[in-house]
Amino acid sequence: MSSGDEAVAAAAQRARVTAARNIPVFGDLPLPADTANLREGANLDDALLALLPLVGVWRGEGEGRAAHGDYRFGQQIVVSHDGGDYLNWEARSWHLDDDGEYARPGLRETGFWRFVSDPGDPEESQAIELLLAHSAGYIELFYGRPLNQSSWELVTDALARSKSGMLVGGAKRLYGIIEGGDLAYVEERVDADGGLVPHLSARLTRFVG
Numbered sequence: 001m002s003s004g005d006e007a008v009a010a011a012a013q014r015a016r017v018t019a020a021r022n023i024p025v026f027g028d029l030p031l032p033a034d035t036a037n038l039r040e041g042a043n044l045d046d047a048l049l050a051l052l053p054l055v056g057v058w059r060g061e062g063e064g065r066a067a068h069g070d071y072r073f074g075q076q077i078v079v080s081h082d083g084g085d086y087l088n089w090e091a092r093s094w095h096l097d098d099d100g101e102y103a104r105p106g107l108r109e110t111g112f113w114r115f116v117s118d119p120g121d122p123e124e125s126q127a128i129e130l131l132l133a134h135s136a137g138y139i140e141l142f143y144g145r146p147l148n149q150s151s152w153e154l155v156t157d158a159l160a161r162s163k164s165g166m167l168v169g170g171a172k173r174l175y176g177i178i179e180g181g182d183l184a185y186v187e188e189r190v191d192a193d194g195g196l197v198p199h200l201s202a203r204l205t206r207f208v209g
Contacts, residue, residue, distance in 0.1 A: 042083030058077045
């Protein structure tokens, strides 16, 4: 069996477990519950079909670059919906020590993905809009587009920082579903010299959906 066949088989085996999972909900609200499993809950809005592969809960590890040097982190990303014309996004990360164990909290962000008219071309309705609030004290607006059925590229359009917020530059992100069905991404950020430099990268395995 080739490595590719092994990856497909492993993904299929994993799907037997992840397909039965979903995020916890309170059942007493009079509206559709958020779901990270496309087999359960409200139907995904047709406007979001190009983002369908992102829906789920993803867990894994990555590498980051900071002023004090490179570091490793663990991460969970929850992508859910309630039938509306947007996806809910929550990413939570934590620093890892030299043994790969939890060391301390890391970056967190929460926000929404949707499709809108392209700001640069109002006739084009396939622009992705990603609005994020970061725990480090800034809000970021991305616009981008699907590169194909399983990858998406976004670039910062606007960034606002609170008085206590971290000083950061704009970013470029590339997300993709890769071999074995994992979610991988890379983020570059503008540094003090005005150029894009590597900032974050991770590979995450599906946990729900």
